[in-house]
Amino acid sequence: MSSISTKPFTCPECGHKGEFKMYNSVNVTLDPKLKDRVLNGDIFDWTCPKCGESLSVRYNLLYHDMDNKFQIYYSPTECERLNKKMNEMLAKYPGMRKTVRTVDSLNALREKIYVFEEGLNDIAIELSKLFLKNVEKESIEPNSELRFEQLIVYGKDTPKEQLLFRKIIDNQPQKGMILLEKIYYDNFVKDIATNDNFKMRNYCETIDEEWIYNHI
Template identity: 30%
Template structure:
C-alpha cells in the first residue's frame, strides 16, 4: 500500500487515501469482488459525503485466470521493468487501461469467461443499433459490459445518459457473431504484450 492524495469531485477537499500498488487476487481473493463492483476504489468525502472514485496507478493480477491489467491514468507509459517482463508472460492476457471503470469492466469480462476484443466489437455493433433508433449521438456513449443474465446468457451493457445509468441487453448471438468475425481476421487481434483494447483500438480495424 502507499498513500495518494485525492480531491473530492464535489467540494475539492483533499483526502489522503491508502492505495493498492498491486491487487493480487490469488493472495487476496476477497479483493476480486471489490474490484468487480467497483467498491475497492470508492471513497467517501469526510466533509460533504460525496462518493468519489479513486484513480491511481495499480496492477491487477489474477494468476489463475492469467490476467494482468495495468491501470495507468494520465497517459503514463509502462515502466521498463514491466516491459522486460512481457516476453515471459506468453500465456497471459496483458492489458493497459486508463481509468478505474475500464479496469472494473475488464475484470468483469474475464470473470464471465468472455474476451475483451470481441466485447469491444459487440459494443460497437450495439452503439450502431442504438444510434439508428435514438440518434447519432448514441455512437459516442461509453458502453460498458456489466454482466451476463438469464438462461440465454444475455449480455447486459451499461451506459450513462442524462445523469443516470441505463442498461441495454443484447443477445449472446451478437457476441458470437463478433467472435466469428475476429476469428476470421487474426490480424485484428490485439498485439502481444500489454495492449490497450478499447473503442480507439477497435476503430483501427473496423469502422
C-alpha cells in the same frame, strides 16, 4: 499478495498532513475482499482524519486475478508507457504471459473484470458495443458509452444466452440496459480468428473503441 505503499498526503481543504494508503497491486485471489473495493471505487478514496473531507485520488493500480489468469493495469495517464514496459518484460519471460491489459478509466477497469471473469474476448465485446451503437441508435444517447456487465442465460428447455450492457453517461452508470443475443458476439469471435487486423501484435495493449477503429 497485494502490495501497499503509504505516502504523505495533505488535505486540500484544511491543510492537515496525513498519510494515504495506496495499493500498488491487488491480488483478488489471495485478498478476495479487495475486489469489491476496486469495483465500487472506494480503494481510491481518502478521508481527512481532521476535518472529514473526503476525496477520490486516482493512482496506478494492478488488478491481478490468479484464478481467471488475467491482469489489468489501471492508469489514468500512463497506459502507453505501461504497455511498452509490460511487452518488454513478457518478451523476456514467456512463463509470465497471460491475459494482460491496460485501462485508463474505472469504468473500463470494471468492464474488463466482468469480461474476463466470464471468459469472454474483450475485442469481440468492443465490436459488439459498436454494433449495438449502430443498430440501437434510438435507445443509446450520442454522449453515452456502453459497459458490459454480465452474461445472462434464459429459457429452460432450450437455454439461450444474452450479453447485458449498461449505459454510462458522464462516467455514471444509468438504469438503462441493452441486451444482445450472444450469437452476435460469437460471430465477432469467429471474425477475429480469421481477420489479421484484429489479432493482437503485443502481449499487453489497451483494448477499447479507439483500438478497434485503428484496426478496422
